Amino acid sequence: MASGKICVVVVSGTLERLQMAAMVASVAAVSGQDVLVFLSMNALTYFVKGNTLKAPHEGEMGGLIASKKVPEFKTLFEQAVELGDAKIYPCSMAMDILGVEQEGLEGYLENATGLTKFLHDANDGQIWTF
Amino acid sequence: MADKKIVDGRGSFCPGPLMELIVALKASQIGDELEVLSTDKGSASDIPEWLNKVGHEYISTTESEGVWHINLRKSK
Secondary structure (H helix, E strand, C coil), rough: CCCCCCEEEECCCHHHHHHHHHHHHHHHHHHCEEEEECCHHHHHHHHCCCCCCCCCCCCCCHHHHHHHHCHHHHHHHHHHHHCCCEEEEEEEEHHHCCCCHHHCCCCCCCEEEEEHHHHHHHCEEEEECC | CCCEEEECCCCCCCCHHHHHHHHHHCCCCCEEEEEEEEEEEEHHHHHHHHHHHCCCCEEEEECCCECCCCCCCECC
């Protein structure tokens, strides 16, 4: 059923980029594509359990998204995993810098992965960066 | 044939109605007919595309008073 591999690299902590990354990952995953997501830099903090921080928006669209019934990006990432078997990898470097362990991250994330392994796994797929 | 299932995605934006449909499909049997209700125009064009891509039967789309009704049958 798979029709190509999509690798989504998420580094931004702003709402519009997190939302678009989550949409690409979830729709691709439920359409039968293999999906790998790599969370690093400012994106990872939203996946720390108990973090209620709201992602700031960059412009008009982000403000509108926040005020309308748009699926939350974290819900979409979780659905990408549950409905479409996407794999979401937290960046081990970002975890070290944040000082967070695997148990401190949302349960639907895979084990920490370094950039070398992610690049190897992404070698035969499209790479989308947000 | 089982009764048609209604998936109420009204008020939600893309890809909310699609995700709600997929949850409903997982809980359905092959041959079941479903109807998605959506107020999101993008979803009304996107859901038939998705059905064609993954291989479920797309039946019809109608629009009434700002609500799209997308009819389909689970095929696999």
